[in-house]
Amino acid sequence: MTTEGENPQTTARPAGSARRALVGRLSWGLADQAASSMTNLAVGIYVARSLGVTAFGVFSLVWVTYGVVLNVSRGLATDPLVVRFSGVPDAPWRGAVVRSSGAALGVGAALGAACVLAGLALGGRVGPAFACLGVVLPGLLLQDAWRYSFFAAGAGRKAFVNDLVWGVALVPAMVVAARVGSVAAFVLAWGASAAVASVYGCFQSGIRPRMTGAREWLRDHRDLGSRYLVENVGVSGASQLRAYGLGAIVGVGAVGAVRGAELLLGPFLAVLMGLSLVTVAEAARVLRRAPHRLAKFCLLLGAGQAAAALLWGAALLLVPDRVGELVLGGVWHSASELIVPATLGVAGAGLGTGAAAGLRALAAARRSLRAQLFASACYVGGGLGGAAVGGTVGSAWGVAAATACASAVWWLQLRSALREHHQNTILEVRTS
Secondary structure, three states: OOOOOOOOOOOOOOHHHHHHHHHHHHHHHHHHHHHHHHHHHHHHHHHHHHHHHHHHHHHHHHHHHHHHHHHHHHHHHHHHHHHHHOOOOHHHHHHHHHHHHHHHHHHHHHHHHHHHHHHHHHOOOHHHHHHHHHHHHHHHHHHHHHHHHHHHOOOHHHHHHHHHHHHHHHHHHHHHHHHHOOHHHHHHHHHHHHHHHHHHHHHHHOOOOOHHHHHHHHHHOHHHHHHHHHHHHHHHHHHHHHHHHHHHHOOHHHHHHHHHHHHHOHHHHHHHHHHHHHHHHHHHHHHHHOHHHHHHHHHHHHHHHHHHHHHHHHHHOOOOHHHHHHHHHHHHHHHHOOHHHHHHHHHHHHHHHHHHHHHHHOOOHHHHHHHHHHHHHHHHHHHHHHHHHHHHHHHHHHHHHHHHHHHHHHHHHHHHHHHHHHHHHHHHHHHO
16 A cells, blocks of 8 residues: 555555545545635635624625636646646656646736736726635635646645645735724735645645746647646636626625625535545546456445435525524624535536546546536526526526536536447557
8 A cells, every 4th residue: 555645556456445545545535625725714704703794795896707727727727737646656746746736836927917907807896806806816726736747746734734724824814804894904914824725735745836847848748738727617617707796686694695605615625625625536446457347436435415405405404593693693694595406407417527527537538528518508507597587596506507407418428438348448459
């Protein structure tokens, strides 16, 4: 059995040892995402209680914009790294991380500058928050790149420690931001603490990102990166369009209510996202060692996530109002109305991510792109169509219906990709 921080070898190992290694990597993924999500949850709750629903809506607009930029970075930099450099020897992994982390840093610098210019042009209450987001984007994206790099190497413990460093640095930063009492101050506090963790990641890995290697990385992996870019931006871009559209149709307070419901689902989403850190790498390992088991792996993954989401949503319905108000303050009442549709939406998304992990492992970027574009179109259509008909609650129900339809498409695409992989394997055997 490999020790923490070593790259898994391609030689066969006893089944018990392989299972223990898998459980260990999944455990570190869950622990890491728990640390990351608790950090995000603490920021969200602190801002909601400190600034109220309208200012929290402004912060939420910044948050979803960050989500778009984050997914641009992942599509171009870390997703190809995870697909092609999980479980490889140390030397090629280090060479890939130098370039992929440089690409992430370059994305942060370029899009950060765009956010600063947009913030200065917007002005008002929203503009300063977006300008501050632009300043802290490079550190935020580099910190995320370290997490994925460590998991590709099977060193989840290092990712967990890095997120702990972020959480510790966040405490004094948030205290200072609370004294200032503005959305921009909270954005700076959140991003500056991430920059501390990103610098620490350089010491953990012994690697310095090389932005000059970004162009080489993008060129060598453009077959995956270009499709993952569109796919990932489809995810976060759909969320951003829904947020902006919901704010225009219903009001900025509605954006805060939706974000409040997401915070209520935060502990479960931590599990979902924690698994996503390692599932593509694990699916790639399953594909190499036992291709016939990939479909079962993906099904168990998706069904387990959907069931866990339903259980968590049922528990939320039992939370007394006084406890909810203690957590979210004035945001609680509007957010609690969205628990049922938000839970169903997350359950549908969880079911689909099982198939998505399989498509990534198969490097079936064209099929995953088709599925994601369909899912994004359904998400925006359902969210905004529901908002026009039934306000904030209608938007939540529209999203729940959209994720159910999208999940079915993800599984259809995985079935076709598995069939193609099987046929290609047979042809290779016959021609060899």
